[in-house]
Amino acid sequence: MLKGKFITFEGPEGAGKTTVLELLMVELQQSGIEAIFTREPGGISISEKIREVILNKEHTEMDSRTEALLYAAARRQHLVEKVIPSINKGKTVFCDRFIDSSLAYQGYARGLGIDEVLSINEFAINGFMPDLTFYFKIDPEKGLKRIAKSEEREKNRLDLEDLSFHKKVQEGYEKVITRFKKRIIVIDAEKPIEEVVSDVRDALKVHFEF
Ligand SMILES: Nc1ncnc2c1ncn2[C@@H]1O[C@H](COP(=O)(O)OP(=O)(O)OP(=O)(O)O)[C@@H](O)[C@H]1O
Numbered sequence: 001m002l003k004g005k006f007i008t009f010e011g012p013e014g015a016g017k018t019t020v021l022e023l024l025m026v027e028l029q030q031s032g033i034e035a036i037f038t039r040e041p042g043g044i045s046i047s048e049k050i051r052e053v054i055l056n057k058e059h060t061e062m063d064s065r066t067e068a069l070l071y072a073a074a075r076r077q078h079l080v081e082k083v084i085p086s087i088n089k090g091k092t093v094f095c096d097r098f099i100d101s102s103l104a105y106q107g108y109a110r111g112l113g114i115d116e117v118l119s120i121n122e123f124a125i126n127g128f129m130p131d132l133t134f135y136f137k138i139d140p141e142k143g144l145k146r147i148a149k150s151e152e153r154e155k156n157r158l159d160l161e162d163l164s165f166h167k168k169v170q171e172g173y174e175k176v177i178t179r180f181k182k183r184i185i186v187i188d189a190e191k192p193i194e195e196v197v198s199d200v201r202d203a204l205k206v207h208f209e210f
Pocket residue numbers: 011012013014015016017018019020146147149150189190191192193194196
């Protein structure tokens with residue numbers, strides 16, 4: 001049953017997570033499935049404020065551990081205020097990024113250590129992990145080119161990191177996928193958008209009846 005599940009979308013910049021989630025959400029709501037779409041960092045007032053602090057282009061002095069702690073704090077508040085109450089009401093929550101982003105970006109690409117970042121996040125999530133995660137696989141350079149072309153998308157502090165950082169994020173995700181292979185489904189995000197949506201829809205049908 002798809003009811004009351006927690007499903008997360010992960011991947012590098014410009015992989016298409018938000019676009020696919022928006023298209024999927026319309027389909028699910030039309031089929032009468034009670035689903036909500038939210039994002040990290042953000043989704044509720046306090047966490048959106050933390051997002052603004054983390055992603056502000058002027059905050060170049062931000063220490064990596066501070067960054068990791070801010071993501072974890074935003075995650076905690078979003079979970080207790082929005083995600084868990086929605087799931088308890090039987091809604092399915094689709095979240096654009098979650099803990100795996102912290103493991104790949106802060107743990108691996110920033111060099112803090114995947115285990116260390118997992119440990120501070122364990123305190124934040126207190127055992128609450130996704131039922132299923134989609135990893136949108138794309139060459140990071142191609143993803144960055146997509147966001148450079150997008151007129152609506154303003155580049156944030158993390159987008160502005162150099163290509164070597166984004167390549168490390170991808171390597172970090174590969175380690176995370178190996179570690180959590182039962183939970184994470186890899187989607188080829190370089191395909192045309194309709195095919196990506198269809199691949200996600202098919203995988204959801206395999207895992208949950210709806
Ligand atoms: N499969 C696709 N093929 C071509 N362009 C795509 C595809 N998916 C998304 N795009 C385009 O790429 C851009 C980035 O997409 P989107 O914002 O959905 O990515 P994202 O994974 O949410 O990125 P970020 O995590 O950086 O916010 C948008 O302009 C979108 O229209």
